[in-house]
Amino acid sequence: xxxxxxxxxxxxxxxxxxxxxxxxxxxxxxxxxxxxxxxxxxxxxxxxxxxxxxxxxxxxxxxxxxxxxxxxxxxxxxxxxxxxxxxxxxxxxxxxxxxxxxxxxxxxxxxxxxxxxxxxxxxxxxxxxxxxxxxxxxxxxxxxxxxxxxxxxxxxxxxxxxxxxxxxxxxxxxxxxxxxxxxxxxxxxxxxxxxxxxxxxxxxxxxxxxxxxxxxxxxxxxxxxxxxxxxxxxxxxxxxxxxxxxxxxxxxxxxxxxxxxxxxxxxx
Amino acid sequence: xxxxxxxxxxxxxxxxxxxxxxxxxxxxxxxxxxxxxxxxxxxxxxxxxxxxxxxxxxxxxxxxxxxxxxxxxxxxxxxxxxxxxxxxxxxxxxxxxxxxxxxxxxxxxxxxxxxxxxxxxxxxxxxxxxxxxxxxxxxxxxxxxxxxxxxxxxxxxxxxxxxxxxxxxxxxxxxxxxxxxxxxxxxxxxxxxxxxxxxxxxxxxxxxxxxxxxxxxxxxxxxxxxxxxxxxxxxxxxxxxxxxxxxxxxxxxxxxxxxxxxxxxxxxxxxxxxxxxxxxxxxxxxxxxxxxxxxxxxxxxxxxxxxxxxxxxxxxxxxxxxxxxxxxxxxxxxxxxxxxxxxxxxxxxxxxxxxxxxxxxxxxxxxxxxxxxxxxxxxxxxxxxxxxxxxxxxxxxxxxxxxxxxxxxxxxxxxxxxxxxxxxxxxxxxxxxxxxxxxxxxxxxxxxxxxxxxxxxxxxxxxxxxxxxxxxxxxxxxxxxxxxxxxxxxxxxxxxxxxxxxxxxxxxxxxxxxxxxxxxxxxxxxxxxx
Numbered sequence: 190x191x192x193x194x195x196x197x198x199x200x201x202x203x204x205x206x207x208x209x210x211x212x213x214x215x216x217x218x219x220x221x222x223x224x225x226x227x228x229x230x231x232x233x234x235x236x237x238x239x240x241x242x243x244x245x246x247x248x249x250x251x252x253x254x255x256x257x258x259x260x261x262x263x264x265x266x267x268x269x270x271x272x273x274x275x276x277x278x279x280x281x282x283x284x285x286x287x288x289x290x291x292x293x294x295x296x297x298x299x300x301x302x303x304x305x306x307x308x309x310x311x312x313x314x315x316x317x318x319x320x321x322x323x324x325x326x327x328x329x330x331x332x333x334x335x336x337x338x339x340x341x342x343x344x345x346x347x348x349x350x351x352x353x354x355x356x357x358x359x360x361x362x363x364x365x366x367x368x369x370x371x372x373x374x375x376x377x378x379x380x381x382x383x384x385x386x387x388x389x390x391x392x393x394x395x396x397x398x399x400x401x402x403x404x405x406x407x408x409x410x411x412x413x414x415x416x417x418x419x420x421x422x423x424x425x426x427x428x429x430x431x432x433x434x435x436x437x438x439x440x441x442x443x444x445x446x447x448x449x450x451x452x453x454x455x456x457x
Numbered sequence: 458x459x460x461x462x463x464x465x466x467x468x469x470x471x472x473x474x475x476x477x478x479x480x481x482x483x484x485x486x487x488x489x490x491x492x493x494x495x496x497x498x499x500x501x502x503x504x505x506x507x508x509x510x511x512x513x514x515x516x517x518x519x520x521x522x523x524x525x526x527x528x529x530x531x532x533x534x535x536x537x538x539x540x541x542x543x544x545x546x547x548x549x550x551x552x553x554x555x556x557x558x559x560x561x562x563x564x565x566x567x568x569x570x571x572x573x574x575x576x577x578x579x580x581x582x583x584x585x586x587x588x589x590x591x592x593x594x595x596x597x598x599x600x601x602x603x604x605x606x607x608x609x610x611x612x613x614x615x616x617x618x619x620x621x622x623x624x625x626x627x628x629x630x631x632x633x634x635x636x637x638x639x640x641x642x643x644x645x646x647x648x649x650x651x652x653x654x655x656x657x658x659x660x661x662x663x664x665x666x667x668x669x670x671x672x673x674x675x676x677x678x679x680x681x682x683x684x685x686x687x688x689x690x691x692x693x694x695x696x697x698x699x700x701x702x703x704x705x706x707x708x709x710x711x712x713x714x715x716x717x718x719x720x721x722x723x724x725x726x727x728x729x730x731x732x733x734x735x736x737x738x739x740x741x742x743x744x745x746x747x748x749x750x751x752x753x754x755x756x757x758x759x760x761x762x763x764x765x766x767x768x769x770x771x772x773x774x775x776x777x778x779x780x781x782x783x784x785x786x787x788x789x790x791x792x793x794x795x796x797x798x799x800x801x802x803x804x805x806x807x808x809x810x811x812x813x814x815x816x817x818x819x820x821x822x823x824x825x826x827x828x829x830x831x832x833x834x835x836x837x838x839x840x841x842x843x844x845x846x847x848x849x850x851x852x853x854x855x856x857x858x859x860x861x862x863x864x865x866x867x868x869x870x871x872x873x874x875x876x877x878x879x880x881x882x883x884x885x886x887x888x889x890x891x892x893x894x895x896x897x898x899x900x901x902x903x904x905x906x907x908x909x910x911x912x913x914x915x916x917x918x919x920x921x922x923x924x925x926x927x928x929x930x931x932x933x934x935x936x937x938x939x940x941x942x943x944x945x946x947x948x949x950x951x952x953x954x955x956x957x958x959x960x961x962x963x964x965x966x967x968x969x970x971x972x973x974x975x976x977x978x979x980x981x982x983x984x985x986x987x
Contacts, residue, residue, distance in 0.1 A: 266930075296858070339535045347621060347743045351751040352580025356621060357741045361752025362851040366860030369752065413535055414741070420552075421563055421735030429622065431849040433736050437570040441730055442578065445501050445571070446494070448722050452715055453494035 239314065246315025249308055253289050261318055267293065274386065275322020276313035281382035283309045285375070295366035296389050299375075323385050326378040333377055336402060337409025345399065345407050353391075357427040358411050363390055373415050377408045464472075486709035491692035495586075497719060498579040503682075504723040505572035506674065512565040513667065519555050521547035522617065522663030524656045533740050541619075543660050546619040548739055564731035569611050571727060576604050584804075584834050587822035588691045591815065594805045596684045601802045603677055606670055608759050613666040615757055619659055622737075624745025625754045627654065629767070636783045654747060670822035694820045694932045696925045703819075712784035753851050762841050765848030766793055769869045799835075812962045813939045825894070826933040828887035829967045835883040836876040843871045884969070891971035892932045898922060899974050899982050936968035949956040 250262065257268035264270030271279075283289040283304055287297035304312065312326050347356065353369035355361045367390050372380065384404055387393035399407070419437035425432040458466075473479040490496075523543040529536050531546070533553045550557035580600060583589055589597035612630070616623045631653050635641040650657035689703050698704045706712065730736075742751065756764050766789030773784035808830065811813065824831040844851065847868035854861040901919035908916050922930070941961040 293906075340537050340539050341690065343535055343743060344539060345840050347746070347749045347751070351621075351743075351749065353752050355753050356740075356743065356751035359753075360855055362854035362861045364860075365862050366854070366858075368855055410535065417535075417741075419735060420740070421559055421738055422731075422733045423561070424738075425733050427738070427741060428855075429753050430737070430755045430757045431753075431852040433570065433734075434761060436730070436734060437574055437758065441567065441571050441726065442574050444726050445575070445723060446578070446717070448726075449496040449497040449501070452497065452719055453492055 198224040206337075242311050242314040243318045245308075246311035246313070246318075249304065249312050250315050253303070254312070259359060271316050271319065271321040273322050274316060275388055276317040276325040277323040277382040279313040279316045280325035280336060281379050281386055281388055283312055285379050287388070299370055321383075326381045326385075328376070328378045331377050331381060331405065331408065333405040333408040333412070337405040337407075339406070339410050339413045341403070342406030342408070342410030342413075345403055346410050349394065349399065350407070355428065359427050365401070372411050377410075377412070380408050380411060413423065480965050487707045488686070489703050489705045489707055490690050490712055491698075491703055491705035493693055495582045496690065498575055498582055500716060500719055501575035501723055502572055502579055503678065504720045505575055505727065506678065507570045507720070508568040508724055508727055509565060509572060510671065511812040511963045512561050513671075514569060515561045516551060516558075516565060517667060519547055519551045519558065520544065520663075523949065524619065524654070524659050536740065536743070537907055539744060542659070545619040545739070545744045548620070552740060560728075560731055563734075563736050564728055566614075566736045567730040567734075568727045569614060570736075570757060570759075571723075573604075573607050576600075576607055577759075578602060579985045581834065581838070585822075585824040585831055586691070586693075587818065587827060587830065589805045590818040591805075591809065592688055593684070593691075596688070596800055597805050599677055599681050599684070601675065601798065603681065604796060606673060606677075610666060610674070611757055611759055612668045613670070616662060617659060617666060618638055618737075618739045619640060619745050620741075620742040621745050622742045622754055624654065624747070625750055626756055626760075627658065628747070628763075629756075632786055636786035636790060638780060638782050640788070643860055651804045656785075666796065672975055687821065689736050691819050694823070696821060696927060696928045698900040700819050701815065721877075753855075755849060755852070758845070761848035762844040763790065763794055763848075765844040765846065765850070765868065766790075768850060769844075769847050769865055769872070771869075800910070808967075811939075811967050813962060813964065822985060824934065825887045825890040826970070827936075828884045828891075828969060831887050836880040839879040840872065840876045843868050843875060871899070895971055895974055898927050899928050899979060932972045933973065935973060936970055937970040939964040 250258075251260065252374075254262075254271075257265060258271055259265050259268075262271040264272075282297070284302060284306075286300040286302040289303060290297045291300065302309070310325075316322075317324070346354075346358070350358070353361055353363065354372055355369075358372035361369050363369060369390070381404055383391060384394045384399065384407070385396075394404070425436065469479070508959070521543045524541045526540055527543050527546050529539050529541055529546050529549065531537075531549055531554055536549065549563055553559070560630075583597065583600070599751070612626065616627050616630075631645050631649065634645045634648060637644060648658065648661075649655040650767055692698050692703060692706075693707070695704075743749070752772060755761065770785040770789040773788075775782040775784065822830075831885070846864060850861050850864040853859060853864055901921040904918045906918040906921050908918055910916065939961050942957055
């Protein structure tokens with residue numbers, strides 16, 4: 190112990206000891222303060238950004254949605270309550286152009302979105318702020334291209350989806366003018382959100398019914414069906430034998446009868 | 458004589474010495490057939506049948522009619538490692554791994570659709586021109602048999618690949634089987650060898666599809682053609698054409714060349730469709746599993762009318778003595794088709810009974826001159842088209858933004874309302890056309906040329922028809938209704954009396970027509986004109 194104490198005493202007696210200690214103390218306190226102050230300020234600014242987003246969303250909601258869904262999204266005679274539907278439902282309905290509705294017909298149809306991505310996010314944030322619900326799906330988190338399995342997705346699709354959306358995801362008719370839309374050209378995150386929120390006549394497919402990994406497989410199968418080349422020639426809409434029968438009675442028999450007429454004229 | 462002619466002559470002589478074929482060939486190769494495009498519709502059906510045989514044989518080389526479960530390992534990756542029946546896997550193999558296999562499958566399926574469509578238009582031609590009348594009733598019945606078997610054969614072929622769509626069709630066939638009162642469930646168990654879907658149905662229908670029915674087809678088609686040969690072909694009326702002659706061209710060389718050429722054209726058009734248009738893309742449907750179904754599951758068009766009837770049938774069921782009678786399936790699936798086909802088969806006999814016409818007919822009717830029959834045909838056709846439209850109600854609903862319920866109600870009501878309206882309108886059109894014929898025969902064709910006489914009077918010049926044309930427009934018989942026999946008490950309601958009254962009423966309706974101009978009328982007008 191003796192030699193070390195001697196060294197310390199020796200150091201204290203140096204001339205520059207005072208200023209060095211002051212600088213070191215200042216540095217320590219300063220950096221500690223800046224770290225300590227930086228953490229809460231980042232949280233605070235995010236929260237304030239969020240609250241502005243919610244505020245913006247509320248403004249959009251009041252202008253574009255409240256006439257049907259009510260001033261507090263509580264719903265009304267012609268539109269459901271949005272409390273608890275979550276950001277996923279908003280991202281799906283607004284992001285695919287279904288909402289705001291063009292007309293109050295059987296069901297909202299897919300069209301060019303009226304609100305852009307930021308406005309949609311604002312609306313989603315506002316609706317999500319009302320009550321907890323499924324969050325909007327980040328396209329980057331959907332690794333269907335990497336993790337999906339086409340064959341498994343096809344089997345799941347045929348079991349769960351084809352009965353309404355048709356075997357090739359071309360859409361189909363439901364009762365009273367309602368319909369299951371075609372899935373061609375639908376963004377993967379919208380397909381995913383539709384599965385978890387069950388828009389319009391569609392049932393909800395919870396993560397217990399179809400696991401997230403299986404959902405990715407379904408998306409991969411839909412995308413594969415969409416990009417599949419017309420293997421046997423013109424696809425005829427992939428709606429089954431109706432268009433085939435139509436073609437046989439128009440082009441097929443039309444050509445054959447025309448040839449018969451021509452041959453009968455030709456004989457003389 | 459050239460050397461080749463010498464060789465041909467000696468070969469022919471050799472054959473003739475031993476078989477006496479020359480006399481037979483001379484008689485038959487020079488046989489005369491009348492010429493008209495509508496006589497070639499049946500040929501389309503015949504040639505499609507040949508195409509079906511050829512392409513079908515090709516498909517049998519690879520098709521495995523078995524419901525044994527296998528794991529798919531072929532080159533269509535969206536189905537790799539999926540469990541499926543061997544018949545579905547082998548159909549995928551034909552489509553993706555056999556050279557020309559998909560083309561052949563598509564040619565086979567298009568040919569089947571053309572085959573049945575051609576049979577239907579041929580049948581319509583025969584019906585509307587009265588070609589089924591004596592002595593051709595038997596051939597009419599054979600034709601109805603061919604149509605019925607064709608529908609069954611087509612449905613079996615559609616069922617063989619065991620994809621999701623065809624399995625759904627088989628499921629509906631099973632439901633129709635089960636709807637037969639009392640024996641239905643036994644029949645179903647018999648056909649499927651137990652509960653649906655079982656393991657024996659596809660092997661069974663395969664043998665029916667490739668052996669039993671084609672054999673019956675070959676036999677019936679042969680008899681059908683032999684009867685045409687023996688009874689001679691009917692002809693449209695015209696100058697020089699009588700009930701006792703046939704005006705046309707000899708088989709050799711005219712029809713040999715035409716028929717041969719037409720076969721290749723039919724083959725060409727079928728192959729064209731097979732090459733450019735996808736049909737029955739089974740790889741998209743997926744393998745059949747009873748738990749799965751696709752929206753818009755449809756049968757091929759020739760079953761579509763029946764599917765349409767099933768779709769529009771109201772949910773009626775009767776429970777009696779521990780049995781359920783499902784009228785909602787029994788009625789549209791068996792009773793109505795049964796009535797339609799039985800009525801079609803019986804029609805020649807019914808018409809002969811109503812008209813009392815027991816003579817042979819080799820000259821065809823112009824449809825307008827038999828308004829009742831033409832109207833009846835149009836009426837039946839409208840019934841079938843409405844039923845067929847409802848068979849595609851879901852596709853119509855999605856593509857034209859209609860409600861499926863609306864289409865169903867439209868066809869439900871339309872099925873009863875539209876055919877009678879079509880009957881009345883068609884009959885009126887026929888009578889108007891008869892009137893137009895009468896007019897044009899008596900007054901000639903309006904030329905549109907106006908002439909001013911020296912007195913200043915304007916006249917339109919009417920061009921007189923050629924005698925040939927006049928003959929064609931006036932040759933038909935004037936129908937005479939059967940008078941009610943006045944024997945016996947007028948009010949006695951014996952079954953015979955009821956029958957007589959019915960017959961005379963129907964015969965009266967059947968005989969409605971515009972009188973053809975008589976010779977004296979024509980002469981009178983002529984003298985007046987000039």
